[in-house]
């Protein structure tokens with residue numbers, strides 16, 4: 329197995345001499361099709377390697393030459409995306425992500441539930457997930473987003489992604505409005521983090537089903553500086569409706585891709601509509617219509633909710649410790665009993 333150096337910092341002069349032909353080919357190709365060779369962007373380098381097919385070892389030498397000449401001229405080497413790495417390793421290019429059909433997304437938004445427990449909890453998450461996926465935000469970015477990356481204002485949801493801001497504008501009908509889908513999910517996330525899952529269940533249980541005449545909720549501002557940066561925007565939900573919101577893990581990009589395609593195809597898994605779990609607290613009396621305008625993002629309340637969830641987790645951890653202690657004690661008693669029985673046996677036989 330031969331290995332190619334992937335940078336030339338250690339022996340710049342030797343590498344430069346060795347890769348002159350590769351660099352010259354790149355310069356010629358750029359000149360022919362009007363691309364800038366120095367500094368070159370990812371797209372140019374990728375297009376060059378695709379246009380001039382060669383063995384992986386040759387492609388790696390070309391990349392080394394390009395990187396070297398960038399460094400020598402005081403530029404950082406061009407970025408390396410996944411497709412470029414695949415090319416250089418001789419792997420077939422990954423299939424490009426197929427965009428979701430806008431008509432299918434629109435139909436799915438009218439069909440995915442936004443009320444009922446646990447149905448509406450999954451439904452609202454997947455409505456938000458669907459409109460975000462339909463906006464062509466990479467799944468790997470969706471997997472990283474937190475509640476703090478969303479701003480709602482004046483009929484638009486702004487999503488701050490690593491690749492820049494994406495805006496989802498309101499459409500005519502609220503029940504198929506992408507900005508409303510995100511807003512309705514943000515309201516539930518906030519409720520979950522501040523008041524807990526039981527309150528989410530009560531709100532969803534009493535919420536009106538979606539229908540054509542519902543008003544938009546995406547015009548009411550949600551402050552951009554709420555402290556939701558530790559809350560994954562798209563958390564997993566278990567069959568009972570519980571989410572691991574106080575742990576910084578969202579759905580994986582594979583799960584997001586899978587759920588988006590299922591939702592758009594109308595093959596999403598149906599979820600139950602059952603009475604909400606019993607709660608010692610008085611449920612909040614609000615319907616789907618009044619949910620958004622009456623909720624205000626209170627940072628104190630948010631943090632209180634997070635602390636409560638952490639406290640609950642610690643209490644459960646203590647129960648685990650107690651059970652461990654009991655196990656140890658039982659093992660000790662068993663050993664002691666066995667010892668006594670053996671001693672007793674010896675006494676009987678003597």
Ligand SMILES: [Zn+2]
Pocket residue numbers: 483498499502505506507508509544545546547
């Ligand atoms: Zn709307």
